[in-house]
Amino acid sequence: MISLNIEKTFGFISKENVAAYEAKVKEAQDALENGTCKGNDFLGWLHLPSSITKEHLEDLKATAQILRENCEVVIVAGIGGSYLGARAVIEALSNSFIWLQEKKNAPTILFAGHNIGEDYLYELTEYLKDKKFGVINISKSGTTTETALAFRLLKKQCEDQRGKEMAKKVIVAVTDAKKGAARTTADKEGYKSFIIPDNVGGRFSVLTPVGLLPIAVAGFDIDKLVAGAVEMEKACGADVPFEQNPAALYAATRNELYKNGKKIEILVNFNPKLHYVNEWWKQLYGESEGKEGKGIFPAAVDFSTDLHSMGQWIQEGERTIYETVISVEQPTHKLEVPSDAENLDGLNFLAGKRVDEVNKMAELGTQLAHVDGGVPNMRISVPTLNEKCIGGLLYFFEKACGISGYLLGVNTFNQPGVEAYKKNMFALLNKPGYEEESKAIRARL
Numbered sequence: 290m291i292s293l294n295i296e297k298t299f300g301f302i303s304k305e306n307v308a309a310y311e312a313k314v315k316e317a318q319d320a321l322e323n324g325t326c327k328g329n330d331f332l333g334w335l336h337l338p339s340s341i342t343k344e345h346l347e348d349l350k351a352t353a354q355i356l357r358e359n360c361e362v363v364i365v366a367g368i369g370g371s372y373l374g375a376r377a378v379i380e381a382l383s384n385s386f387i388w389l390q391e392k393k394n395a396p397t398i399l400f401a402g403h404n405i406g407e408d409y410l411y412e413l414t415e416y417l418k419d420k421k422f423g424v425i426n427i428s429k430s431g432t433t434t435e436t437a438l439a440f441r442l443l444k445k446q447c448e449d450q451r452g453k454e455m456a457k458k459v460i461v462a463v464t465d466a467k468k469g470a471a472r473t474t475a476d477k478e479g480y481k482s483f484i485i486p487d488n489v490g491g492r493f494s495v496l497t498p499v500g501l502l503p504i505a506v507a508g509f510d511i512d513k514l515v516a517g518a519v520e521m522e523k524a525c526g527a528d529v530p531f532e533q534n535p536a537a538l539y540a541a542t543r544n545e546l547y548k549n550g551k552k553i554e555i556l557v558n559f560n561p562k563l564h565y566v567n568e569w570w571k572q573l574y575g576e577s578e579g580k581e582g583k584g585i586f587p588a589a590v591d592f593s594t595d596l597h598s599m600g601q602w603i604q605e606g607e608r609t610i611y612e613t614v615i616s617v618e619q620p621t622h623k624l625e626v627p628s629d630a631e632n633l634d635g636l637n638f639l640a641g642k643r644v645d646e647v648n649k650m651a652e653l654g655t656q657l658a659h660v661d662g663g664v665p666n667m668r669i670s671v672p673t674l675n676e677k678c679i680g681g682l683l684y685f686f687e688k689a690c691g692i693s694g695y696l697l698g699v700n701t702f703n704q705p706g707v708e709a710y711k712k713n714m715f716a717l718l719n720k721p722g723y724e725e726e727s728k729a730i731r732a733r734l
C-alpha cells in the first residue's frame with residue numbers, strides 16, 4: 290500500500306502546526322461524508338470505489354473485449370478529466386516501447402480530442418487510413434469542442450473505412466445519461482454507451498467508465514485497479530485517525546506549507562512512466578483549488594531528466610516551492626550495470642549494481658540537496674507500478690484533494706474559470722447564440 294512521509298518538511302513548518310489541523314480535517318471529512326461542503330452535488334467520487342459492482346466491471350470488460358477483438362488501434366477521444374486519468378494509468382502500466390513492438394496483445398491506444406492541432410489530427414487520420422480502428426468518445430458534457438471536433442472526423446473515417454455496421458460495433462460513448470450531443474449521437478446511432486454519473490466531476494472520474502473502459506481495452510486489470518482504490522478508500526476514511534491517515538496528512542501539510550509562503554507544489558517522479566500521473570494530478574489540484582484568488586500552483590517534473598533543466602531553478606530559485614516525490618520502491622524488471630575490463634567511461638564503480646540503485650541514490654541525493662537549498666520535501670512511496678498500487682495512488686490524491694480544498698475554503702468541485710476562454714472562442718468563431726458576444730469581442734480586436 291502507498292505511504293506518505295512528511296519528515297522533510299519539518300525544517301520549514303512545525304510538526305505541531307501540522308498536527309493542529311486535526312480538528313479542521315475532521316470537519317472536512319465530516320462535511321464530505323455528510324454532503325455539507327461547498328459543491329456537495331459532486332461527491333459521487335467519495336465512495337465510488339467501494340460501490341462499483343462486479344456486474345459493472347463485467348459489462349466494461351465485455352465491451353473492452355469487443356474493441357480488442359475488432360480493432361488494431363483504439364482512439365480515446367477526450368480532454369481534461371475525460372482524458373488524463375486513462376492516459377495516466379495506461380502509460381504507468383505499459384511497456385515504454387509498446388508502439389514499436391510487432392506482437393501486441395492489445396490494440397494500440399492513441400489519444401485525440403485533447404488539442405485542436407490541425408497537423409496532429411491530419412497525421413492521426415493519415416495513420417489510421419489502413420487500420421482497423423475503433424473510437425471511445427468520452428465527454429461528460431457531450432459538448433466539448435476539442436473532443437467533438439476530433440470525434441466528427443474519426444466517426445466519418447471509421448464509417449467510411451469499416452462500414453456503418455462495423456462502426457456501430459467499434460464506437461463506444463462514455464457520457465451523460467441524458468444531456469449533450471455525445472448522448473444524442475450515441476442513442477441515434479445505437480452505440481454501446483456508458484454513463485458518467487451526474488455527481489462525479491471530470492477530474493474525479495478516472496474510476497468511472499471514463500478511465501476504466503480505455504484501461505481495460507489496453508489490457509490492464511480493472512478489478513485490481515478498483516481493489517487498490519477500495520483499499521485506499523478505507524485507509525483514508527473519516528474513521529482513520531489523523532496521524533495515520535495519509536490523505537489527511539498530505540492535505541494538512543500542503544495547506545501549512547502554503548500558509549508559510551510555499552505557493553507552488555512540484556510533483557516529482559523518478560520514473561518516466563509516471564509523466565501522465567503528474568498531468569492528471571495537475572488538473573485535479575489546479576481546477577479544484579485555483580480559484581477566488583487562491584490556491585497552490587501545481588507544477589510537475591520528471592527526474593532525473595528535468596534535474597538537467599529545471600534542477601537549477603529548484604535548487605536556487607525563488608523559495609516559494611516545495612516538492613512532493615512519488616517514489617516507486619520496486620521496478621518491474623531487473624537490469625544490472627555490466628562491468629567493463631577497460632573502464633573507459635569510468636563507470637566500473639557501478640558495475641553489478643542495479644540501474645534502480647543508481648536511480649534511488651539520485652532520488653536521495655536530490656532530496657537532501659533540495660532540502661538543503663530550502664525546498665520542503667514530502668515523499669509518497671508506491672510499492673511498485675501495478676494496477677493495485679496505481680488505483681490506490683489515484684484515490685489517495687482524490688481524497689486528499691477533497692480535504693485540502695475544504696481547508697483552503699474554496700468550492701473544490703467547480704471550475705467556473707474554464708468558461709472564459711470558451712466564451713471568447715465561440716464568439717470569435719461566430720457560434721450561433723453568441724451574436725452579442727461576437728460583436729463585443731470584435732470591437733476589442
Ligand SMILES: O=P(O)(O)OC[C@H]1O[C@H](O)[C@H](O)[C@@H](O)[C@@H]1O
Pocket residue numbers: 368369370371427428429430431432433436491492576704707
Ligand atoms: O468531459 P467534458 O465535458 O468533455 O469536459 C472535459 C473537461 O473540460 C472542461 O472544460 C473542464 O474544465 C474539465 O473539468 C473537463 O474535464
